[in-house]
Amino acid sequence: MLAPRSLRKAAVPPSLLSDPSPGSLQPTRLAVHVNAAGSSCSAYLASDCRVYKIEIAMEGEMLSKGKESLLIPINAEVISSSVVDRCPHRSEIQSVVLAEGEGDGCLILGTVDSYGHLIVSRLDTVADDIDKASYSVPPRDCGVGEGSWAGLCFSPMHQSTVAVARELCKCIDIYDQDIHVRSLRTLWYPSSFSFAQCMPQVNESGSMLAIAEGSQLSIWDLRTSNNGGCVHRISGPIGGIIYSVCSSPSGPIAVGGTDRTVVSLVKMGWVLQITGLSFSSVDESFIYVQGVDYEITCGLWKGNERAFSFRGDSNWLGFSKCANTDVVAGWCESGSVFVADVRQDCLSVIG
Numbered sequence: 521m522l523a524p525r526s527l528r529k530a531a532v533p534p535s536l537l538s539d540p541s542p543g544s545l546q547p548t549r550l551a552v553h554v555n556a557a558g559s560s561c562s563a564y565l566a567s568d569c570r571v572y573k574i575e576i577a578m579e580g581e582m583l584s585k586g587k588e589s590l591l592i593p594i595n596a597e598v599i600s601s602s603v604v605d606r607c608p609h610r611s612e613i614q615s616v617v618l619a620e621g622e623g624d625g626c627l628i629l630g631t632v633d634s635y636g637h638l639i640v641s642r643l644d645t646v647a648d649d650i651d652k653a654s655y656s657v658p659p660r661d662c663g664v665g666e667g668s669w670a671g672l673c674f675s676p677m678h679q680s681t682v683a684v685a686r687e688l689c690k691c692i693d694i695y696d697q698d699i700h701v702r703s704l705r706t707l708w709y710p711s712s713f714s715f716a717q718c719m720p721q722v723n724e725s726g727s728m729l730a731i732a733e734g735s736q737l738s739i740w741d742l743r744t745s746n747n748g749g750c751v752h753r754i755s756g757p758i759g760g761i762i763y764s765v766c767s768s769p770s771g772p773i774a775v776g777g778t779d780r781t782v783v784s785l786v787k788m789g790w791v792l793q794i795t796g797l798s799f800s801s802v803d804e805s806f807i808y809v810q811g812v813d814y815e816i817t818c819g820l821w822k823g824n825e826r827a828f829s830f831r832g833d834s835n836w837l838g839f840s841k842c843a844n845t846d847v848v849a850g851w852c853e854s855g856s857v858f859v860a861d862v863r864q865d866c867l868s869v870i871g
Contacts (some may be wrong), residue, residue, distance in 0.1 A: 545812075549613065734760065
């Protein structure tokens with residue numbers, strides 16, 4: 521059983537960012553990382569053509585609850601704030617992603633803008649100079665046409681492998697660092713995607729990609745060219761749209777969208793419309809669900825049981841969970857950043 525340890529609310533300094541750009545419906549413009557000691561959390565926020573970083577204090581257990589397991593945030597201190605100057609985009613950034621790099625204190629920061637321009641930087645979280653190296657990959661069509669939502673994700677097994685999705689182009693490009701490997705052509709507009717971390721029929725992780733396109737979930741094998749690489753399609757309810765997809769190391773793939781559907785078409789009646797999903801790293805039977813109703817909820821995805829939730833103060837611009845721990849964050853258009861620290865309930869473990 522999961523139990524929230526704290527919920528903090530921090531405000532982005534107006535001197536750093538006073539009016540964030542609206543972005544798209546998908547809340548993919550936030551990435552968070554907790555330092556080794558757990559005393560602070562770094563939030564990377566993308567607005568317009570820039571990426572901003574704020575450091576939020578995380579020390580101490582502070583938790584207050586309201587009705588129906590709704591968590592009440594406590595104001596947190598912003599230790600420092602700055603502009604990440606290694607992301608020189610020329611159009612609005614649509615997605616920002618953090619991945620664990622090789623060695624202690626090394627992170628990989630990836631950003632992609634509305635025309636598919638990809639920039640990947642290695643960050644040293646220990647040294648004062650956080651920028652170590654970076655590379656840039658321009659879009660395959662040189663940015664011709666109309667801009668739209670774009671996303672990226674890193675392979676969980678091969679850090680040099682990155683996938684970039686462009687909604688209006690109906691295309692996902694696969695890169696090995698800055699070298700283009702192949703392109704996947706979807707039938708519908710892609711709205712979310714994720715590398716499948718564990719598939720029963722595949723020995724090596726990192727070769728399967730799950731893509732949400734319209735009302736369908738498609739599975740792609742990067743090692744085959746038959747049928748363009750698409751090996752399976754699952755159709756959701758007619759007229760619905762899938763806005764988010766995520767995978768668990770143990771195998772399950774979760775999807776969510778307009779019809780409140782999560783994992784194998786299990787109804788989550790406590791979320792209005794799903795635009796963000798992430799499995800728990802502590803207990804994979806739990807999943808974090810972000811919706812358009814200002815709320816982020818944690819619950820059992822099999823039992824349709826709510827554990828707890830917290831609410832933002834305006835529309836979500838970003839939703840993110842740390843890679844290997846259950847620190848979940850949401851960024852609102854008001855400038856507020858909500859950070860929840862969730863742990864295993866010791867009493868349930870003993871029981």
